[in-house]
Amino acid sequence: MKETQSPWLYLFNRGEEYQAYRRFGAHEIAPGRWQILVWAPHAQAVAVVGDFSQWEAVPLKAIAATGCWQGDFAATAGQLYKLQITTPTGAVVEKIDPFAFAFEPKPGTAAKLWDLPQHDWQDAPWQAQMQAEPVYSRPLNIYELHLGSFKRNPDGSYLSYRQMIPQILPYVKQMGYTHIELMPLMEHLLDASWGYQLMGYFAATSRFGPPEDFLAFVDAAHRLGLGVIMDWVPGHFIRNTDTLAQFDGTATFEYQDPHRADNVRWGTWNFDLGKTQVQSFLISSAMYWLDYCHLDGLRVDAVSNMLYMDYDAGKENDRNQDGGRDNLEGLAFLKKLNTAVFAAHPEALMIAEESSAYPQVSAPIDTGGLGFNYKWNMGWMNDTLKYFAMDPYARREHLDLLTFSWVYMYDEQFILPFSHDEVVHGKKSLMHKMTGDRYNQFANLRVMFVWLMTHPGKKLLFMGGEWGQFLEWRDYTQLEWVDLEDPMNAGMQTFTRTLNKLYAKTPSLWTQDHDPAGMQVTLGSGPEQLSYIRWGQAEADCTIVVLNLMPLEVQHFRVPVPAAGVYTIVLNTESQHFGGTWRRLQRTLKTTGVPAAGQPDSVEVVLPAMGALLIEPKLRR
Structure with missing residues (x-):
């Protein structure tokens, strides 16, 4: 990178560069020649190492007054690399490239030299349709997917992105859903984290194939008439010492105050959302997935953790400089994020997974809101599941568990979620939560699904729920497809498909979801x-x-x-x-x-x- 291109760096340091991925990280500037740009403001020195250099250091040059380092080197696409950073104390550590587009398969953490993935997009009709139709007045029925456990190969290995196109997308379409929501696909090390503790904010996970194949998956979904949403985690990141933590030997991406940086609940580090460079980094990540990868929206994970100073364990007494509970940096970041996204993509879905009663999450920023266009209705979900788990004769005193939602159902623009979080860790599957014998469990489940599909608000169901899988979801194996040999499960699947299709063709069930x-x-x-x-x-x-x-x-x-x-x-x-x-x-x-x-x-x-x-x-x- 040349000094004449410094406007990129100026905007990045101001928190106003929203396509930083186009310049930061490694890019091929000529056949066999790569250029790299790194933000490490307190490093004494930065070098790139990789199998292209037999892991010998290739020094980068500091760009004065920017906190950034640059250099170029000879290499071939697909070769592995890391950054070698000399910290302020003189220690030499190896780190990932935060802007890498691809990584080696786990358990390794080296990035791959992989420029912006390329794809010949064929989804123009879908894009035009989404831009022409207001998001609020159309049906929105989301099928939540964990790609690693929907189906697997006979030997237990993962399906590839390419294999998923015929094995997942037609099924979801035939079942009558309008969108799929993917649990996080950004690169992560631990399978059991389900992608919520990640390291690669610009890299589709290597578990299922190269980045181009992920783009093909999205394109195929659009051509089939399915939108694609992905869970996105801007609040915190994994602790692993060779990733973002203490990146240049100091608190670079996380808060300088260790107490604020420490996310006790999830064993991660909290991003310093008030730092302008971190804002550029995270908003550029959102833009990468929406703009470059053609995703239709992001479900922003753990918004409550970004809204409150006292949300985490051990922080019950934390307060901001004004003495309040609000995380002022988090609030400002979320508003900035949504402003940037909707300026570029007014048709996008920006969905808050927010579990508190914080007001106006889905209201416009200019009216005092946070600017999301949807919020998960966790209260509706909890009350509904509690009600349907009761013996019917015990329900007589508890109808308010259902009707209480009528009091606040227009306070936000809600999505009604039966998500993965409700069918793990001993909570039982949806069908197993239902009361009574097996026949009555299915009868209750059918009624609960009618309640879901006819209550004001958009819809979300986690995979396997549509046929009443009895076992809790397990991330390490595929869904219990053998269930469908049972007539009860097959009938439940038929019911869900019928209900979904009836919903989609019935405007009265969705055109006025947010209107009394x-x-x-x-x-x-x-x-x-x-x-x-x-x-x-x-x-x-x-x-x-x-x-x-x-x-x-x-x-x-x-x-x-x-x-x-x-x-x-x-x-x-x-x-x-x-x-x-x-x-x-x-x-x-x-x-x-x-x-x-x-x-x-x-x-x-x-x-x-x-x-x-x-x-x-x-x-x-």
Whole structure:
């Protein structure tokens, strides 16, 4: 890099360079010739070492008043390299390149000389569609994936990115999902961390193949009509001494104060989010995945850890300079991140995994919000799972676990998540959480999924939940696909696919997710049944939802409806087709002329035991 290119460094040091990956790290500047740029502001010296030099040091030159070092050398793409840094104390340590695009397979930590991965993108129609359609008023039904354990080869080895294209993407599409959400694919060492303790902020993990193959995976998803979101972890990084920790011999990426740097909860180091160079580094990482790799969005992990001074264990009394709990640097960083992302990608999904009641997480920055466009609704998730785990006769005093969400469901733009975190570490799988014998567990699961798909908010389900896998998720082996030989599991999978496709083609279930006009409760004061109407934007566009939360069939159940006419039952969770017991189904309903629950008319149905019905107007009188 030449001195005449210093504007890049000026912006980087100001925290305003959002494509730093284009200049930092190693890039091939001519055939067989590579150039490298490194930020190590307190180093006495920096060199690059690798198999291209028999691991002998090739010194880099300091760029005055920038904290950066540069140099070039002869090498071949794919060769391994590390940085050799002489710290302020004179110690010589080897470190990764923070901007590397590829790494050697674990347990090694050397980067590979790999320039920006190349791909001939064929997803222009998808990109145009996403830019043309407002994100809030379209269906969003996310399938959360851990690529290392969805399926594996017969010998237990990982599928490659290329193998995943035919083995994962068509299945997700056929199941009726709109997007996949990938647990972090940035390079990480420990499989059991699931990618949340990472080191390579610009490198798709080598576990599944080279970076170009990951781009092919994204492109294939888009051409199939699937969006791709990835979990992204800007709050903290792994402790390993040859990665980012004490990078130049001082606290470079982490806080200088060891107490603030130490993330006790996850055994990692917290990024110093107030440091301008760290802001450039992290926002450039976000831009790399969104811009260069064509991802449709990022689910930002552990936002609460960046919002509060006292979030972590042992920090209960930590306060900011004003005496408050807020992490002022974290708040400013998140606003800066979202401002930068939406300036470049207004159609992007920026999703906060935030577990507290911090206000306006998904509100615009100019109105006092953090600027995300979605937030996970962890309260809804916890209350729902607690309710459905109860014996039905114990639920009578606890309907508020479901209805309490109605109090705050428009406070944020929510995604309703049944994520991987709820099916590990002894929490049991979704199906195993359900109460009763095996038949009733599936009946409860079907009703809970109707609650998910008809409650205001977008949707997320972790893999395996769609067919009621009994075992908890295990990251070290593939899902229990053998389950589908059981008619109950196969029926559950059919039910989920049917419900997903019904959701996608029913505007009343998603066009007004974030508008109070989108839902009207018609019957919810009793402890055993719920009835509500989801409204679309078009006149008379509605779906009536009825949930029976008890294992007792109800004859002549009166369902309030908004107008006289003929109605159709479009879904009955107790259909034999789904694993239920009903062979003959009610289809067409005529209004009775009897008002009910504030509605001008009603229909009578047989309400299945521990079942749910979805009803739509067929025609009007």
